Amino acid sequence: MDEDARLIRRYADGDDLAVEELVMKYQKRIYALAYRMTGNVEDSKDVTQKAFLQAFRNIRGFRMNSAFYTWLYRIAVNTCLNHMRKKDPATVEINESLCAVKGSTLSAMIDREEKFHLQKALMQLPERQKTAVILRAYEGLSVRETSEVMQCTEGAVKAHYHNGMKRIRTILRERGYGFES
Amino acid sequence: MDLSHDEIKDRLPGYRGKASMPEDVSEHLDTCPECSEEFSLLASMRNDHPPEPDGMFFETLPQRVSALVQEKKKKKFFGVIPRFALVAMLVAALTAGYIYNIMKMPGADELYAFSDPFSDGDYDLGALTPDDVPSIAGDPDLEEAGVYPDEDSFLRDLASLSPGEIDRLYEKLRIKGGNGGVL
Ligand SMILES: [Zn+2]
Numbered sequence: 001m002d003e004d005a006r007l008i009r010r011y012a013d014g015d016d017l018a019v020e021e022l023v024m025k026y027q028k029r030i031y032a033l034a035y036r037m038t039g040n041v042e043d044s045k046d047v048t049q050k051a052f053l054q055a056f057r058n059i060r061g062f063r064m065n066s067a068f069y070t071w072l073y074r075i076a077v078n079t080c081l082n083h084m085r086k087k088d089p090a091t092v093e094i095n096e097s098l099c100a101v102k103g104s105t106l107s108a109m110i111d112r113e114e115k116f117h118l119q120k121a122l123m124q125l126p127e128r129q130k131t132a133v134i135l136r137a138y139e140g141l142s143v144r145e146t147s148e149v150m151q152c153t154e155g156a157v158k159a160h161y162h163n164g165m166k167r168i169r170t171i172l173r174e175r176g177y178g179f180e181s
Numbered sequence: 182m183d184l185s186h187d188e189i190k191d192r193l194p195g196y197r198g199k200a201s202m203p204e205d206v207s208e209h210l211d212t213c214p215e216c217s218e219e220f221s222l223l224a225s226m227r228n229d230h231p232p233e234p235d236g237m238f239f240e241t242l243p244q245r246v247s248a249l250v251q252e253k254k255k256k257k258f259f260g261v262i263p264r265f266a267l268v269a270m271l272v273a274a275l276t277a278g279y280i281y282n283i284m285k286m287p288g289a290d291e292l293y294a295f296s297d298p299f300s301d302g303d304y305d306l307g308a309l310t311p312d313d314v315p316s317i318a319g320d321p322d323l324e325e326a327g328v329y330p331d332e333d334s335f336l337r338d339l340a341s342l343s344p345g346e347i348d349r350l351y352e353k354l355r356i357k358g359g360n361g362g363v364l
Pocket of ligand 1: 189215
């Protein structure tokens, strides 16, 4: 039994401290995932808390033969998508604007601008492409893990990922960014 | 060629740097600008850390989630009671109906004992006298009657009572010992 399974067993046995330990372990990853999905700090905080509540509320749906984090990621992705769908599209925006950075060096400025456009390009992708790119490129999940989170075949994950990455490159090139190594 | 090209791209997210990849992959990157560009893009993505949430978000989230989870558990426990009470009420109502049916079975005579005294003719409104007034006036229990300073105001109110109110008044008088000779 791995550490997560032990914590879930403790929670099922009525030990509420296990909840805190699981949240502590995964909160930064879930928050990062939520930020990639929503592009907004406040929404990410909201979604992170909601995702953990959903997870503990539906802990009976978790099967010990799969990894807890892929199950948690699935809940977090669904929570993000529901949150975004309910939101008026006009209000979906990246809240870290470039002019908010004062006193930064030129290289930091360029770096920040690049990241801003990267996040903006990500936000332009259709849901499935965006999810596949986030899970694979940012979170470093394997094709198999991503297919578990997205509940689709590995072939579908590869297709969404490739199309998503291709589209990001096109968007960035249109804005004058190249990524030569 | 195209397939291996895609295969390489599928493997790229798993490598942190060129040093960590197998020779065939790094050799491919050296000759393929497209895959090389994709690898640089991946490196930029990994270096892009989301902004830290303000305040004490990470410091307080574990306790906050734990508290909300416990609150939900308690609500679930108490939430069972109303549903249980509803079932109990339904069972009680069905039982009461059953008992009532048994009680009325012997004959119509017993049924009259439960019926409206006004409609079965025993109740004579005209038999109420001004002597009944003191038993009602000033009685805080009988809100419908209120406090009457004189007999006329009482009789006026009495005339405007609804059948239900008259029933309650009748009950009140009966309890107080049959003032007015209605029984
Ligand atoms: Zn290539």
